[in-house]
Amino acid sequence: MSAAAEFGYRVQAECPHTGARRGVLDTPHGPVETPAFMPVGTRGTVKGVHPRELRELGSRMILGNTLHLHLRPGEETVARLGGLHRFMNWDGPVLTDSGGYQVFSMADIRAIDEDGVTFKSVVDGDRVRFTPERVVDIQLALAPDVMMAFDHCPSDPHDRGEVQAATERTHRWLERCVTRWRERGGLATGTALFGIAQGGAFEDLRAASAEAIVQHDLVGYAIGGVSVGEDRAAMRDAVSFASAHLPADKPRYLMGVGTPIDFFDAVERGIDLFDCVTPTRHGRNHQVFTSRGLINLRHRGWKDCADPLDPDCPAPHLDGFSMGVLRHLAKTNEMLGAQLATLHNLHYFHDLLRRIREAICAGSLPRLRDEVLSLADQRVDPPSGVQRS
Amino acid sequence: MSAAAEFGYRVQAECPHTGARRGVLDTPHGPVETPAFMPVGTRGTVKGVHPRELRELGSRMILGNTLHLHLRPGEETVARLGGLHRFMNWDGPVLTDSGGYQVFSMADIRAIDEDGVTFKSVVDGDRVRFTPERVVDIQLALAPDVMMAFDHCPSDPHDRGEVQAATERTHRWLERCVTRWRERGGLATGTALFGIAQGGAFEDLRAASAEAIVQHDLVGYAIGGVSVGEDRAAMRDAVSFASAHLPADKPRYLMGVGTPIDFFDAVERGIDLFDCVTPTRHGRNHQVFTSRGLINLRHRGWKDCADPLDPDCPAPHLDGFSMGVLRHLAKTNEMLGAQLATLHNLHYFHDLLRRIREAICAGSLPRLRDEVLSLADQRVDPPSGVQRS
Numbered sequence: 145m146s147a148a149a150e151f152g153y154r155v156q157a158e159c160p161h162t163g164a165r166r167g168v169l170d171t172p173h174g175p176v177e178t179p180a181f182m183p184v185g186t187r188g189t190v191k192g193v194h195p196r197e198l199r200e201l202g203s204r205m206i207l208g209n210t211l212h213l214h215l216r217p218g219e220e221t222v223a224r225l226g227g228l229h230r231f232m233n234w235d236g237p238v239l240t241d242s243g244g245y246q247v248f249s250m251a252d253i254r255a256i257d258e259d260g261v262t263f264k265s266v267v268d269g270d271r272v273r274f275t276p277e278r279v280v281d282i283q284l285a286l287a288p289d290v291m292m293a294f295d296h297c298p299s300d301p302h303d304r305g306e307v308q309a310a311t312e313r314t315h316r317w318l319e320r321c322v323t324r325w326r327e328r329g330g331l332a333t334g335t336a337l338f339g340i341a342q343g344g345a346f347e348d349l350r351a352a353s354a355e356a357i358v359q360h361d362l363v364g365y366a367i368g369g370v371s372v373g374e375d376r377a378a379m380r381d382a383v384s385f386a387s388a389h390l391p392a393d394k395p396r397y398l399m400g401v402g403t404p405i406d407f408f409d410a411v412e413r414g415i416d417l418f419d420c421v422t423p424t425r426h427g428r429n430h431q432v433f434t435s436r437g438l439i440n441l442r443h444r445g446w447k448d449c450a451d452p453l454d455p456d457c458p459a460p461h462l463d464g465f466s467m468g469v470l471r472h473l474a475k476t477n478e479m480l481g482a483q484l485a486t487l488h489n490l491h492y493f494h495d496l497l498r499r500i501r502e503a504i505c506a507g508s509l510p511r512l513r514d515e516v517l518s519l520a521d522q523r524v525d526p527p528s529g530v531q532r533s
Numbered sequence: 534m535s536a537a538a539e540f541g542y543r544v545q546a547e548c549p550h551t552g553a554r555r556g557v558l559d560t561p562h563g564p565v566e567t568p569a570f571m572p573v574g575t576r577g578t579v580k581g582v583h584p585r586e587l588r589e590l591g592s593r594m595i596l597g598n599t600l601h602l603h604l605r606p607g608e609e610t611v612a613r614l615g616g617l618h619r620f621m622n623w624d625g626p627v628l629t630d631s632g633g634y635q636v637f638s639m640a641d642i643r644a645i646d647e648d649g650v651t652f653k654s655v656v657d658g659d660r661v662r663f664t665p666e667r668v669v670d671i672q673l674a675l676a677p678d679v680m681m682a683f684d685h686c687p688s689d690p691h692d693r694g695e696v697q698a699a700t701e702r703t704h705r706w707l708e709r710c711v712t713r714w715r716e717r718g719g720l721a722t723g724t725a726l727f728g729i730a731q732g733g734a735f736e737d738l739r740a741a742s743a744e745a746i747v748q749h750d751l752v753g754y755a756i757g758g759v760s761v762g763e764d765r766a767a768m769r770d771a772v773s774f775a776s777a778h779l780p781a782d783k784p785r786y787l788m789g790v791g792t793p794i795d796f797f798d799a800v801e802r803g804i805d806l807f808d809c810v811t812p813t814r815h816g817r818n819h820q821v822f823t824s825r826g827l828i829n830l831r832h833r834g835w836k837d838c839a840d841p842l843d844p845d846c847p848a849p850h851l852d853g854f855s856m857g858v859l860r861h862l863a864k865t866n867e868m869l870g871a872q873l874a875t876l877h878n879l880h881y882f883h884d885l886l887r888r889i890r891e892a893i894c895a896g897s898l899p900r901l902r903d904e905v906l907s908l909a910d911q912r913v914d915p916p917s918g919v920q921r922s
Contacts, residue, residue, distance in 0.1 A: 188861065192868040194850065217836060217861045224837045225857045233853040447606060448613045461583065464622040468614045472577065472606045479581040479868060 151336050151363045153178075153395045153416075157505045162412035163387070166504040169205075169364070169395050169416070171237040171289040172334050173229065176204045178395060178416035179407070179500055181493045182239060184424060187212045188222070188231050191424050192483045193490065195233045197461060201487065202494040204236050205289070207419050210282055211243030211251075211274075215267045219285035227287035240283050241419075242292040244340070245368065245400065247274060249297065256296075258313070276320035280337070284328055288335055290364065292399075293321040295340040297369050301378065307344030307369075314342045314368075315356045322360050336363035338397060341386045344369060345378045350385030358391060365390050366397040367415075371406070380409050387414045404433065404496060404520035408513045411500055423493045427486030430474035434492065437522035441485060445526025446471040459491035540725050540752045542567075542784045542805075546894045551801035552776070555893040558594075558753070558784050558805070560626040560678040561723050562618065565593045567784060567805035568796070568889055570882045571628060573813060576601045577611070577620050580813050581872045582879065584622045586850060590876065591883040593625050594678070596808050599671055600632030600640075600663075604656045608674035616676035629672050630808075631681040633729070634757065634789065636663060638686065645685075647702070665709035669726075673717055677724055679753065681788075682710040684729040686758050690767065696733030696758075703731045703757075704745045711749050725752035727786060730775045733758060734767045739774030747780060754779050755786040756804075760795070769798050776803045793822065793885060793909040797902045800889055812882045816875030819863035823881065826911035830874060834915025835860040848880035 150172045157166040169176040183190045183198065186209045190198060198206065208228050213219060222231045228238050247253070251263035260275030276294045283291035294317050298310035318339045325337045339357035343350030357365055367386045370379055383398060390396050397417035398410045407418060423433065430441040435456035439446075449467040452458065462484055473481025496516065503512040539561045546555040558565040572579045572587065575598045579587060587595065597617050602608060611620045617627050636642070640652035649664030665683045672680035683706050687699035707728045714726045728746035732739035746754055756775045759768055772787060779785050786806035787799050796807060812822065819830040824845035828835075838856040841847065851873055862870025885905065892901040 187865050187867060188858070189867050189869040192872070194869065194872065195853070196850075216865055217857070221837055221857060221861070225839050225855050230853070230855070231858055231861075233858070448610055450614050461585075464584070464619070466614050466619070468606070468610060469577070469620055469622070472610070472620075476576050476605055478576060478578050479871070480578040480583065482868065483581070483583065483872075 159504045159509045160507045161510050163414040164411045164504045166501050173237040173289050179411050181497045182207050182419040184421045192486050201490045208240045210240050211246045214282050215265055219282045223285045238288040239290040240286055240288040242279050242294045244295040245297050276317040277324045280321050280324040290336050293318045293339050301344035301374050311342040311349055311353050338364040338366050340366045340368040342369045347385045351389045354386045354389030364395040366399050368399050371401045383410050383413045423489035424486050427489040428482040430485050432485050432488050437519045437524040439524045441470050441474040457492055457495055459488045461487040548893045548898045549896045550899050552803040553800045553893045555890050562626040562678050568800050570886045571596050571808040573810045581875050590879045597629045599629050600635045603671050604654055608671045612674045627677040628679040629675055629677040631668050631683045633684040634686050665706040666713045669710050669713040679725050682707045682728050690733035690763050700731040700742050727753040727755050729755045729757040731758045736774045740778045743775045743778030753784040755788050757788045760790045772799050772802045812878030813875050816878040817871040819874050821874050821877050826908045826913040828913045830859050830863045846881055846884055848877045850876040
């Protein structure tokens with residue numbers, strides 16, 4: 145079987161009530177059941193989580209970040225150490241983010257021009273130059289299953305002038321990414337290239353962007369520039385505008401999203417893949433997503449609480465740990481506290497996506513949405529009875 | 534079987550060449566094969582290590598610290614949450630350090646008198662008062678298998694006046710600890726009390742201290758005030774002086790020690806139990822103990838090294854991680870780097886103690902000592918060939 149034949153996406157079931165679909169994305173490192181949540185392993189590690197634990201939690205496809213790995217340890221080192229899968233000690237599928245979002249949202253930019261972007265390295269202050277070709281080359285050295293095109297993410301999705309310019313540049317840069325990737329072997333490299341649609345909050349720009357990237361007949365397409373500070377209605381609209389113009393027989397990846405409500409909003413609009421730092425970053429801050437709602441484990445009301453964290457969604461790694469112990473570990477900044485909260489959040493996210501996949505088949509997605517969202521965004525305070533000190 | 538009957542120690546084999554012995558310490562939470570190394574879980578967690586991993590590494594008896602747990606979350610909270618075993622999520626034996634060492638070596642002391650010590654809490658600045666009786670009560674609330682007596686650890690083992698006064702006070706305080714512990718039920722509480730011998734670097738004081746504590750006919754005895762900055766010869770002597778006067782049919786615990794060479798030095802002098810923060814603290818600082826010697830994982834020479842860390846002592850948790858990846862995780866301060874180095878060090882320590890136990894039976898302890906120590910204290914630099922950048 146050629147490398148090209150290893151990539152593919154097929155829809156297995158469609159929701160009778162919404163635009164949601166259940167499917168499978170095939171990659172050289174195995175299939176990914178969709179809709180799926182992909183944990184973020186920015187610098188080659190999902191923070192605080194051992195790869196064995198990721199497997200046990202049900203993670204399948206995980207992310208690495210091109211910008212961060214380019215800065216440290218450098219793609220040549222990752223390549224010498226056997227590529228990103230061996231580097232992350234992960235034999236499942238891996239996707240690399242192009243660094244576009246990081247460069248435009250966080251980097252100290254020195255110059256943006258049609259050719260690319262020059263910015264200052266956060267590691268050593270050196271000038272770094274990213275062009276579409278260079279970003280493809282770096283990702284080929286990292287050797288993930290899926291690489292992302294280098295895009296220009298506009299800072300304000302409601303600024304039509306900025307959005308239009310950035311979106312059109314994103315299309316020209318995608319053209320250059322595709323050309324470089326094809327020159328280097330295309331799918332025969334073992335790495336598929338996904339294009340990214342921009343277009344901000346504007347229906348015509350989102351539609352035009354989706355149609356522009358689809359011309360390249362890639363393995364999959366992503367929607368970028370969503371969840372950058374806009375309100376929920378604008379976010380839903382942006383996803384709808386783009387998704388309607390992406391082909392049904394290709395996976396749709398909504399980048400940098402999200403939370404339980406985001407998953408329902410987007411899955412109903414035909415989204416198949418998600419990534420976000422939410423479960424891991426919130427976990428390190430001792431904010432946990434549970435079946436009862438959001439819990440702040442630092443709250444003193446949990447001090448003497450002998451209950452388990454989430455009996456309705458029990459991560460095996462949390463077995464035997466009471467909320468009082470988790471609160472103690474949080475208050476004393478013990479590593480194990482951050483580890484356990486991260487493990488729980490990832491378990492909750494993966495379990496939620498599993499339930500979403502099952503509900504799509506069962507035709508019960510609207511019911512699951514109501515059931516989950518009636519609680520998911522509530523903040524759970526400890527009962528006054530446990531506030532003994 | 535009464536709680537008292539659950540405690541016991543028996544020698545299974547003695548080294549034909551040295552004073553080393555192999556034995557078993559029975560506790561209410563199961564047996565501990567000795568000589569054994571006990572990982573330190575100061576605040577109710579061995580830093581960065583999940584209890585499941587501790588089990589996999591071969592940990593049996595683990596430590597908690599009375600002072601730290603008293604300050605946070607407080608022994609009442611630990612008791613409400615089911616006692617220290619449930620708090621640490623550990624069903625094996627647990628020992629609590631009395632806090633004596635911490636109070637005398639690290640606390641901001643306000644007053645030391647015959648009755649006890651007053652010091653400032655590092656958590657909130659409040660005044661805390663520790664007396665022998667209070668330390669017994671706190672430990673009974675924590676409910677470990679073994680509690681330690683509250684001792685006065687002299688700061689300079691060579692200052693005869695200070696050592697003599699602290700040692701004599703330690704004996705009076707042990708008397709009060711024993712009285713309180715017996716009043717509270719003695720062995721029927723489920724917690725055995727170990728006495729601590731002081732005596733600094735002085736043969737007569739060490740002998741007198743060992744003889745004084747043995748009068749109480751306890752389940753086990755510890756040697757304190759060793760490895761507090763003195764040289765190796767003084768350390769060996771202190772252990773010899775004390776050990777010779779401790780009964781052969783009781784376990785001997787050398788507190789706060791050590792490193793591979795310390796284990797050999799002490800085991801040969803009849804020591805059965807050890808605890809130290811070395812493997813965990815060094816691990817968090819990316820200093821690892823290996824079959825080849827000490828390795829600093831931050832060294833840039835490991836950047837592109839695709840070799841495993843220690844093929845002769847492979848921790849299962851390190852499987853698939855190259856030295857280059859461990860170096861990257863160390864340089865980027867990723868939690869996983871500290872976790873993996875800690876797991877490796879604990880594996881190395883437990884494996885070394887296992888080999889020591891086997892060598893005692895086989896009569897090959899001197900050979901094992903030569904084999905291990907010819908390398909254990911060497912610092913391993915990367916071969917120049919791997920220093921590519």
